[in-house]
Amino acid sequence: MTKNQYHPETLSVRAGSEMTAYGENSEALFLNSSFRFNSAAQAAARFGGTEPGNIYSRFTNPTVTMFQNKLAALEGAEQCVATSTGMSAILACVMALCNAGDHIVASRSIFGTSVQLFSNILKRWGLEVTYVSLTNPAEWQAAITPKTKLFFAETPSNPLTEVCDIRALADIAHKAGAHLVVDNCFCTPAIQRPLELGADIIIHSATKYIDGQGRCLGGAVLGSKALMEPVYGFLRTAGVTMSAFNAWVFLKGLETLHVRMEAHAKRALELATWLEAQPQVARVYYPGLASHPQHVLAMKQQLSGGGIVSFEVKAKAGQTQQEAAWALIDATKLISITANLGDAKSTITHPATTTHSRITAEARTEAGITDGLVRIAVGLEHVEDLKADLAILG
Ligand SMILES: *Cc1c(COP(=O)(O)O)cnc(C)c1O
Secondary structure, eight states, X not given: OOGGGSXXXXXXXXXXXXXXXXXXXXXXXXXXXXXXXXXXXXXXXXXXXXXXXXXXXXXXXXXXXXXXXXXXXXXXXXXEEEESSHHHHHHHHHXXXXXXXXXXXXXXXXXXXXXXXXXXXXXXXXOEEEEEOTTOHHHXXXXXXXXXXXXXXXXXXXXXXXXXXXXXXXXXXXXTTOEEEEEOTTTOTTTOOGGGGTOSEEEEETTTTTTOSSOOOOEEEEEOHHHHHHHHHHHHHHOOBOOHHHHHHHHHHHHTHHHHHHHHHHHHHHHHHHHHTOTTEEEEEOTTSTTSTTHHHHHHHOSSOOSEEEEEEOOOXXXXXXXXXXXXXXXXXXXXXXXXXXXXXXEEEOGGGTTXXXXXXXHHHHHTOOTTEEEXXXXXSOHHHHHHHTGGGO
């Protein structure tokens, strides 16, 4: 049996691991900045690329390499480039694959900081971005210009869990000579493998489910060797490097990825189903529910609905939508009030006044992010305790 024939769960535990001469069974943490050479000639050969091996931890570190190889095996990618954060993964991807004057078509419902990066920072360097509806392929087609290099999508989206047809967007991108980038942060390869559906590049914020316990920041870009060569070149020079310590934490996180994602999704589906039946809930957004507009597509692309559930709280008489949402959040005793997700601890967020507060009220309304919307990243607690924590909805 070759490595590629192992089941995904086995790859999570086993892929990428290498042992030093000491024979350790758990991966070693190489917390050193540089590597020694036996001779001047060997140093020259390493730097010249004629001899493989480690040089300096900005761009070669054995612990980071093990993490990259494990995640690449899970996504079915030829190469993975690990980065310091999810945002630096997006930065490295765009800086490596676009030039001034190039154009990106991006979903309107991508991570807020990704919008800030494209529209406030990279725009100053001559990058043009057109935002379109995640779920309407015709808009992506219509936005293409002769300068379009990348399509950028996140599916399911945050916080409304909209799902795009990865295959359809990949086909449109490829006909235009562009590449489809999918931010696979919400699903992880345990639930969705975008490269198999035709995407060219995957972005991860390892900070979320890859860590799984809210400890470290990290990111990754994955794709073919040809596409990753300039991404790695950017990282080597610009230094948006993943720390070895964080890579070591993520290696441990990936070992339990499949069991965790199954547990998150099981609880999320149960909670979403319960929320739909609560009198104080106007609407629930979860791809695993039959009421979700892209439920059928989601169940074709994904193994489950994932761990993120959003819903609209109904305002009581004399209450604004925001007051109703805040009252629910402030009534929780167990669930953490924080914007992070992918943690064993369930988290609760009011997107309109936190993660999406930097966009205008009109843009929020257009995107469907109302003042009554609440997002829960369902953790690993018992679901009955989560329901009890949300009892004021009943
Ligand atoms: C958190 C997040 C990012 C950014 O990752 P960081 O590690 O915080 O830099 C990018 N995309 C999505 C979908 C995210 O949730």
